[in-house]
C-alpha cells in the first residue's frame with residue numbers, strides 16, 4: 001500500500017489508513033524517523049545526544065508521534081537520552097512507548113518508566129522469573145516476552161506480530177543506529193521521514209556499517225522534500 005505523505009496536513013489522513021494496513025499485512029505500518037547531520041550522524045561519536053532538529057522540524061516529530069499508535073526505541077537510546085517519548089509540542093495523544101531491551105537493562109528510575117500516564121512495553125527475552133522483570137513491572141512498566149533472532153536480539157518480525165495482536169496499527173521507530181539498521185535489514189520500513197540538519201558532526205552513523213546485510217544500496221522512491229526552518233525533511237519509501 002502506498003502511504004505517501006508530503007505534508008503535515010496529509011499525515012493524519014495517511015495514518016488513518018493504517019488499521020486496514022495491519023489487517024491485510026498482519027503487522028503495523030512502520031515509519032522510521034530520525035534527525036541527522038549532513039554527514040549522516042545521529043549523535044556524537046560516544047553516543048551523546050545532540051539537538052539536531054530545529055524547532056520547526058521538532059514540531060513535525062511530535063506530529064508523527066501523535067499520529068502513531070506506538071513509538072519504538074532501542075535500549076541504547078533509552079540509556080543515552082533517557083527520553084519521555086511523549087507528545088508535548090502539539091495536540092494529540094502520546095503513543096504507546098516500546099523499548100527493545102532483550103536483557104531488561106532499563107533502569108527503574110528511567111523517565112519512561114516513571115511516566116504516570118503510561119506503562120512502557122519493555123520487549124525482552126529475560127523471562128518472567130528474572131528479578132528485574134518483577135522490579136520493572138512494579139516500577140510502572142510492562143515487560144513483554146518476545147522471541148529472539150539468531151543474533152540474540154529481539155526478532156523484529158515476531159515483535160510486529162505481537163504488536164499487531166495488541167491492535168497497534170502504526171509504529172514510529174525513532175532509533176537509535178542499531179535499531180534503524182535492524183529495521184532496514186529486516187525489510188520492515190514502510191516510510192522514512194528524515195530530518196537533515198545543516199551541520200557536520202562526524203559522530204555515530206545512522207546505519208551501523210558492520211551490521212548492514214543488504215547487498216545493494218537501498219533505493220528510495222516517492223521521494224519528496226520540504227524545508228522546515230533551517231532543516232530539510234525527506235519523505236520517502238523503500239523501492
Ligand SMILES: NC(=O)c1ccc[n+]([C@@H]2O[C@H](COP(=O)([O-])OP(=O)(O)OC[C@H]3O[C@@H](n4cnc5c(N)ncnc54)[C@H](OP(=O)(O)O)[C@@H]3O)[C@@H](O)[C@H]2O)c1
Pocket residue numbers: 033034035036041042043044046047048049050052073074075076077078080081100101102103105152153154155156174175176177178179180182204
Ligand atoms: N538523531 C536522532 O534522531 C536519534 C534518535 C534516537 C537515538 N539517537 C541516538 O542514538 C544513540 C543510540 O543508538 P545505539 O545504536 O547505541 O542504540 P539503539 O539502537 O537505541 O539500541 C540498540 C540496542 O537495542 C537492543 N536491541 C534488541 N533487539 C534489537 C534488534 N533487533 N536490533 C537492534 N537492537 C536491538 C540491543 O541491546 P540488548 O541486546 O541489550 O537488548 C541493542 O544494543 C544515542 O546516542 C542516541 O542519542 C539519535
